Amino acid sequence: MSARTSRLGLRTVALGYLAALLVAPVGMVFYRAFEHGFAAAWHAVTTPDALHAFWLTVLMVAIAVPANAVFGVGAALVIVRGRFRGRALLGALIDLPFAVSPVVVGLALILVYGRDGWLGGWLTDHGIRVIFSTPGIALATIFVSLPFVAREVVPVLREIGTDQEQAAHTLGASGWQTFWRVTLPAIRWGLAYGVILTTARALGEFGAVSVVSGKLAGQTQTLTLFVEDRFQSFDLTGAYAAAVVLAALAVAVIGVLTLLDRRRAP
Amino acid sequence: MSRGLAPARPAVAGALASAYLSLVVLLPLAAVAARATDGGVGAFWHAVTAPEGRAAIELTVALAAIVVVINALAGTLIAWVLVRDEFPGKRLVNAIIDLPFALPTIVAGLTLLALYGPKGPLGVDVAFTRVGVGLALLFVTLPFVVRSVQPVLMELDREAEEAAASLGARPLTVFRRIVLPSLRPAIASGCGLAFARALGEFGSVVLLSGNIPFRTEVASVFVFGRVESDDVHAAAAVSVVLLAVSLALLLGIGLATSWRDRRVR
Amino acid sequence: MAIEVHGVTKRFGEFTALDEVSLAVADGSLTALLGPSGGGKSTLLRVIAGLEEPDAGEVRIAGRSMDGVPPQRRGVGLVFQHYAPFRHMTVRDNVAFGLRVRKRPRDEVRARVTELLELVHLSGLADRYPAQLSGGQRQRMALARALAVEPRVLLLDEPFGALDARVRRELRDWLRRLHDEMHVTTIFVTHDQEEAMELAEQIVVVNEGRVEQAGRPADLYERPANPFVMSFVGPVNRLGETWVRPHDVELMRDPREGSVEALVDRVVRLGFEVRVALTLADGTSLSAQVTRAEVEDLELEEGQIVHVRSHRSTVFAA
Numbered sequence: 001m002s003a004r005t006s007r008l009g010l011r012t013v014a015l016g017y018l019a020a021l022l023v024a025p026v027g028m029v030f031y032r033a034f035e036h037g038f039a040a041a042w043h044a045v046t047t048p049d050a051l052h053a054f055w056l057t058v059l060m061v062a063i064a065v066p067a068n069a070v071f072g073v074g075a076a077l078v079i080v081r082g083r084f085r086g087r088a089l090l091g092a093l094i095d096l097p098f099a100v101s102p103v104v105v106g107l108a109l110i111l112v113y114g115r116d117g118w119l120g121g122w123l124t125d126h127g128i129r130v131i132f133s134t135p136g137i138a139l140a141t142i143f144v145s146l147p148f149v150a151r152e153v154v155p156v157l158r159e160i161g162t163d164q165e166q167a168a169h170t171l172g173a174s175g176w177q178t179f180w181r182v183t184l185p186a187i188r189w190g191l192a193y194g195v196i197l198t199t200a201r202a203l204g205e206f207g208a209v210s211v212v213s214g215k216l217a218g219q220t221q222t223l224t225l226f227v228e229d230r231f232q233s234f235d236l237t238g239a240y241a242a243a244v245v246l247a248a249l250a251v252a253v254i255g256v257l258t259l260l261d262r263r264r265a266p
Numbered sequence: 267m268s269r270g271l272a273p274a275r276p277a278v279a280g281a282l283a284s285a286y287l288s289l290v291v292l293l294p295l296a297a298v299a300a301r302a303t304d305g306g307v308g309a310f311w312h313a314v315t316a317p318e319g320r321a322a323i324e325l326t327v328a329l330a331a332i333v334v335v336i337n338a339l340a341g342t343l344i345a346w347v348l349v350r351d352e353f354p355g356k357r358l359v360n361a362i363i364d365l366p367f368a369l370p371t372i373v374a375g376l377t378l379l380a381l382y383g384p385k386g387p388l389g390v391d392v393a394f395t396r397v398g399v400g401l402a403l404l405f406v407t408l409p410f411v412v413r414s415v416q417p418v419l420m421e422l423d424r425e426a427e428e429a430a431a432s433l434g435a436r437p438l439t440v441f442r443r444i445v446l447p448s449l450r451p452a453i454a455s456g457c458g459l460a461f462a463r464a465l466g467e468f469g470s471v472v473l474l475s476g477n478i479p480f481r482t483e484v485a486s487v488f489v490f491g492r493v494e495s496d497d498v499h500a501a502a503a504v505s506v507v508l509l510a511v512s513l514a515l516l517l518g519i520g521l522a523t524s525w526r527d528r529r530v531r
Numbered sequence: 532m533a534i535e536v537h538g539v540t541k542r543f544g545e546f547t548a549l550d551e552v553s554l555a556v557a558d559g560s561l562t563a564l565l566g567p568s569g570g571g572k573s574t575l576l577r578v579i580a581g582l583e584e585p586d587a588g589e590v591r592i593a594g595r596s597m598d599g600v601p602p603q604r605r606g607v608g609l610v611f612q613h614y615a616p617f618r619h620m621t622v623r624d625n626v627a628f629g630l631r632v633r634k635r636p637r638d639e640v641r642a643r644v645t646e647l648l649e650l651v652h653l654s655g656l657a658d659r660y661p662a663q664l665s666g667g668q669r670q671r672m673a674l675a676r677a678l679a680v681e682p683r684v685l686l687l688d689e690p691f692g693a694l695d696a697r698v699r700r701e702l703r704d705w706l707r708r709l710h711d712e713m714h715v716t717t718i719f720v721t722h723d724q725e726e727a728m729e730l731a732e733q734i735v736v737v738n739e740g741r742v743e744q745a746g747r748p749a750d751l752y753e754r755p756a757n758p759f760v761m762s763f764v765g766p767v768n769r770l771g772e773t774w775v776r777p778h779d780v781e782l783m784r785d786p787r788e789g790s791v792e793a794l795v796d797r798v799v800r801l802g803f804e805v806r807v808a809l810t811l812a813d814g815t816s817l818s819a820q821v822t823r824a825e826v827e828d829l830e831l832e833e834g835q836i837v838h839v840r841s842h843r844s845t846v847f848a849a
Contacts, residue, residue: 003437007351014347015359017340021405022365025377028387032380075283084280092520096291099512101466102371103486104505107493108294111301111502118297143290163615166582167673169602170609171629172680181632185619197367204370207468207486211493224372224469231376231473240380243373250368257368258361 026247033240044230044238045245049217053226054245056134057203060222064141064202069195072149073187079150080157091154097146105143106211109136132214137222140208145201149194156190157183189264193257200253204246295509302502313503321480322488323507329396329484330464333403334457341411342453348412349419363413366406371469374405379473394476399484402470407463411456418452419445451526458519462512532594533558533716534579534684539588541574541740548574550740551588556733559714561707563721563731565763571740572720573612576686579718580609593683605684608677608715612688614669616661622672623648623657629680647675650709667698674706678715687719691726703730724764728752736760758847768817775841780819782807783838784829790840793817795833798826807831809839 033041044050078084079091097105112118113130123130130136164186168178184191206224213220217229223242230238303310313319348360366374378401382392392398422445430440468486475482477491485508492501534556541549548571556562564572577583579590581602590597597605617625626647630640648654651671661669670690677685690706691699707730710717721727727734728748736743736751736759744756748764755761761774768775783790793809796816805826807819817839829837 006437010343011347011351011353014340014344018344018359018362021401021408022362025381025405026365026369028380029373029377071283071286074279075287078280078283082277082280084277086284087280090280090284090287093287093292095516096295096513099462099466099509099516100295101468101486101489101505101508101512103468103489103493104298104466104508105294107489107498107501107505108298110493111297111498112294118293139290143294146287146290160618163611163613164617166602167609167611167615167617167676168628168632169582170580170605170607171632171676172603173628173632174603177632181628182617185617188619200368204368204373206370206372207472207490210468211490224370227370227372227376228473239376243376246370246373247377250365250370250373253368254361254364257364 029240029243029247032236033244036237040237041241041244044235044241047238049221050226050238050242052218053221053223053242056137056221057223059134060138060141060209061199061202063138064145065195065198067142068146068198069149069191071146072151072194072198073153073184073191075150076153076157076187077183079154081162094147094150097143100143102144102205102207103211105140105208109139109143109208109212113139131212132216132220134220136212137209137220140212141202141205144205144208145198148197148201149191152190152194152197153187156187160186189260193260193264196253196256196260200250203249298502298505298509301498302506305499309499310503310506313500314507316500318479318483319488319500319504322483322485323504325396325483326465326485326508327511329400329403330461333400333407333464334461336404337407337411337460338453338457341408341456342415342449345412345415345419349416363409366408371406371467372473374470375402375473378402378405378470383474393474394478394482396482398474399471399482402474403464403467406467406470407460410460410463411453414452414456414459415449418449422448451522455519455523458515462515465508465512532556533560533592534718535591536575536579537589537591539575539578539585539590541571541578541583541585547740549578549585552737552740552742553588554735554742554745556716556718559716560732561710561730562718562733562735563727564718564735564737565721565724565727566737566743567763568722570738572722572737573688575737576609576688576718576720579684580607580686581605582609606682608680608682608685610670610673610677610685610687610690612692614661614673614693616669616672618661621658621660622653622664625661625672626675626679628676633680643679647679650678651675665698666694667702670694670702678713683716685715685717687717689720689722691721691723699726706730728764734764736763738763755845761845761847766818766820770811770815770817770844772846773841773844774847775817775844777806777818777820779842779844780817780821781840781842782819782821782825782829782831783840786838787840790838793837793839795831795835795837798831798833800826805831809837811839 045054075090075094079087100108110117110131112120113123113136114120115124115131117131128135130139164182165178168182173181204224206228209222210225210228213222213225215221215225215229221229223246227239227242227246230236230242302313314323344363348356378398379393380386381388382390382398382401384391384393392401427440427444430444431437435443466486467484468490471484472487472490475484475487477483477487483491485504489501489504492498492504532555536552536554538551538553539549540547540551552571552575564575566572574583578585581597581600592605592607617628620628623644627640627644630643645654648657651674653668653671653675656664656668661672664672691702694702703726719730731748733745734748734751735745738759744751744760751760751764755764758774761767766777768777768780791811793811795807796810797808799806799808800823803823805821805823807821809817809819811817819839831837
């Protein structure tokens with residue numbers, strides 16, 4: 001067997017595997033969604049429940065992404081630049097959400113914020129409902145997407161060092177001025193990358209949200225839960241159409257990441 | 267001591283970050299551990315070894331192990347083709363690898379059902395079978411090995427391979443004796459991450475598994491079912507097992523990586 | 532005095548970077564901190580700039596104690612060793628930075644930046660990014676950025692360290708002229724004695740966290756306080772307790788009062804200057820620096836026996 005044929009063989013096996021596992025199934029969803037025409041698909045994703053699910057998902061992204069971006073940048077600064085004891089521990093604990101099954105995330109939140117949870121009594125007394133309500137879905141979304149920004153920003157902060165910030169100080173810039181004018185612009189591509197990953201995860205979270213939401217259509221149903229609900233109710237067109245909306249967002253995310261990769265390259 | 271390097275006072279920022287992490291992540295996880303053991307170690311053990319829970323854990327570990335082996339082979343092959351081969355559309359294929367990370371898991375499950383489910387065009391039906399669950403796990407864990415092997419392969423010194431070839435080694439020998447030893451740590455760490463992910467995976471599995479106890483019910487689906495039926499103690503107990511295994515894996519990978527970095531330096 | 536440092540001590544864990552360092556820098560002067568790397572020069576500069584807080588001692592700038600004064604309010608311009616350019620800003624924005632954070636009027640900022648860019652010969656490159664500049668250009672940008680806020684004191688950390696030899700020499704002359712024009716009190720750190728001798732009005736030799744000697748370049752060369760300074764500011768021969776500079780070694784064909792015999796090992800002709808390597812009867816090596824005329828006069832050849840003595844030598848009290 002010549003080098004050329006073995007190379008072709010390897011290529012065929014690799015691409016065939018990707019086609020069978022990724023491309024064909026995703027393509028099939030697109031086909032199924034539009035099988036009965038574009039109008040049917042459009043109708044399926046513009047029902048009141050679908051629209052509500054879509055906007056609830058957008059709301060979750062709008063809560064989780066800024067919260068985790070602020071936390072991620074702050075935590076990265078503390079981990080890289082801080083000097084207090086336990087910053088190494090903080091660095092290790094930040095990755096914890098990646099090690100936890102989404103279902104366990106949901107269970108964990110119920111055990112703290114649920115009616116019988118550790119803080120449940122106090123919350124109920126103050127008329128705050130977390131589990132089976134929007135705050136619980138938000139907490140679950142924040143939990144699963146928490147590490148991304150910090151993970152992307154930490155290496156960038158390490159790489160740029162402290163010289164630029166110190167130079168800004170000697171030129172008269174205050175701590176905040178230095179942060180806004182020097183540190184933040186220096187980490188912007190890493191931050192953008194982290195924000196995109198956070199967004200993708202927040203859009204697509206299913207397991208954790210599924211446990212804490214109560215899945216009330218038109219109330220606590222996010223877009224991923226809507227997909228499952230439509231599927232279980234044998235409304236395949238609805239399920240596939242909503243899935244296509246999510247898949248299109250995922251493809252957009254990959255497109256943006258690819259562009260950012262090129263910006264980040266020195 | 268250097269002054270004023272963080273925007274706010276570093277201690278305050280550290281305290282805020284820790285508080286956020288505690289409220290969202292640490293406190294809830296502690297609650298799971300507490301709930302799992304609040305009946306004593308005996309009750310915890312009983313819950314974990316009860317037939318259905320035990321079967322779920324065993325199935326999960328077995329499937330994760332199989333998936334990891336397939337990933338090690340397929341992932342390394344794909345990384346190899348992406349680094350060493352040239353063909354039109356390579357950049358697009360490279361971008362597609364990340365699709366499982368970006369695609370919501372429920373959509374991943376649905377796509378597999380669309381093609382390999384009861385109404386699929388191919389006439390195969392893996393719905394409600396262990397094969398189906400395994401397929402879902404393969405889908406969501408695909409990027410791990412590829413993405414950890416790829417950069418190592420790019421950095422690899424081609425001269426060592428050329429030297430081996432010039433000494434008469436055949437391509438397969440060159441790969442086994444020269445390339446593979448350098449890739450092994452990256453493959454191992456990719457496999458570790460994939461294993462941890464497979465253990466806890468839920469969204470992509472839920473539609474394919476059919477939740478048949480002792481047949482297709484994996485650990486996450488079991489936990490979900492117990493939460494729904496208000497058997498929180500059993501759910502927490504199995505959760506703790508999942509947590510412990512994933513944590514040990516990620517910790518091991520972290521330690522191995524830092525140990526290797528130090529040795530290379 | 533523009534800058535006074537009194538008994539400054541700075542430790543990093545077990546390591547003492549500065550050990551009760553004191554020095555004084557006159558208004559408008561150009562001072563070099565000279566010494567081997569790791570000797571504490573850069574740390575001293577950073578203490579003066581306020582980027583490091585001393586464990587003991589005090590820094591005064593223009594008579595005011597800088598205790599607890601942050602770097603922002605010290606009126607100090609610091610040029611970092613690797614220039615620390617703001618990589619996401621153009622040359623113009625880099626230079627304007629200090630004025631903008633002070634919220635100066637837009638017109639004033641523009642005028643001042645234009646003027647500074649002309650001063651450092653970067654007018655044509657104002658819209659480039661630091662990555663598009665050469666090392667020397669980046670250095671001049673960093674200098675303009677530091678000068679923009681009209682610092683009372685200019686601190687330069689190894690200003691020529693990262694540049695190649697030719698650019699180094701050009702920038703050295705240029706910096707000297709700039710200083711003569713602007714008269715801003717300047718301290719620069721260097722490990723290159725030639726650079727210090729050529730540029731500075733005052734040299735402070737720093738080694739192992741201590742000031743070995745401070746003075747005018749000529750004084751340091753002629754009257755070094757100790758063997759370290761003697762050997763650091765120029766080449767030197769050690770003959771037992773006696774230290775002799777190579778140009779103070781006299782070569783003769785015949786014995787004279789106080790002379791000893793030596794074997795010529797090697798003769799290296801560097802144009803006008805000729806370096807001669809010798810070995811004395813007791814096996815000590817010695818190097819001499821003579822002129823080409825002298826070599827011709829002596830008909831010096833390798834393997835020849837000559838007589839040597841010193842014009843002047845130094846003995847340090849133990």
